[in-house]
Amino acid sequence: MPVLIVGACAGPLSTLDTAGPASHDVATLWWVMLAGAAMLTLLVLALLLLAFLPRSRPAKSGTRLWVGWLGVAMPGAVLTALLGYALMLGEGSIAHPVPGPVVVEATGHQWYWTFRQPGSNGAIATRGVLHIPAGRPVDVRVGSADVIHSFWVPRLGGKMDAIPGQINILRIKADKPGMFEGQCAEFCGLNHAANRFRVIVHDAGGWARFQREGGR
Numbered sequence: 524m525p526v527l528i529v530g531a532c533a534g535p536l537s538t539l540d541t542a543g544p545a546s547h548d549v550a551t552l553w554w555v556m557l558a559g560a561a562m563l564t565l566l567v568l569a570l571l572l573l574a575f576l577p578r579s580r581p582a583k584s585g586t587r588l589w590v591g592w593l594g595v596a597m598p599g600a601v602l603t604a605l606l607g608y609a610l611m612l613g614e615g616s617i618a619h620p621v622p623g624p625v626v627v628e629a630t631g632h633q634w635y636w637t638f639r640q641p642g643s644n645g646a647i648a649t650r651g652v653l654h655i656p657a658g659r660p661v662d663v664r665v666g667s668a669d670v671i672h673s674f675w676v677p678r679l680g681g682k683m684d685a686i687p688g689q690i691n692i693l694r695i696k697a698d699k700p701g702m703f704e705g706q707c708a709e710f711c712g713l714n715h716a717a718n719r720f721r722v723i724v725h726d727a728g729g730w731a732r733f734q735r736e737g738g739r
């Protein structure tokens with residue numbers, strides 16, 4: 524059983540099989556929230572058990588303890604800590620601009636994605652495959668040609684909505700060269716589920732070659 528559970532954490536669309544700092548932060552937050560939820564579940568189960576245990580003496584009124592501390596103060600503290608932690612992570616690696624990123628464009632369509640990457644002789648347009656270099660910060664300028672889509676490469680970072688008439692910036696970085704799967708993450712019509720794309724992360728030599736030859 525543990526093998527099955529851990530096995531489900533791998534795969535091309537796994538948010539827990541991280542391959543860059545942005546996705547690592549998302550996964551860390553997920554594990555922290557899982558631990559918090561598990562502790563609260565255990566606490567509630569323990570209280571439930573306690574309620575069914577035979578009592579030797581009549582229960583005294585414990586309103587202040589149960590409602591005041593366990594009902595309001597504790598969830599308040601836990602939720603405030605989680606919110607603060609999430610804001611800190613988001614500000615640190617996702618919202619905060621870094622100097623000198625590689626800037627690429629991703630445009631959602633019904634039902635495919637197009638990309639523009641910087642080349643030696645102007646922008647290189649591709650369909651279905653985004654090319655980026657490894658180990659360098661990349662700003663993905665996410666837009667849409669028709670309806671709302673969402674750009675999502677789970678192993679590299681969080682989701683970013685692709686909204687017509689607007690550009691949203693997603694900041695990602697891939698630790699190593701490789702191939703990553705992307706999926707539209709906002710329902711955009713009947714073929715939404717098949718609105719997939721691929722990200723090829725190049726080493727320095729491969730990126731220079733791509734910029735010269737446009738992936739031919």
Ligand SMILES: [Cu+2]
Pocket residue numbers: 672673707708709710711712715716718
């Ligand atoms: Cu979609």
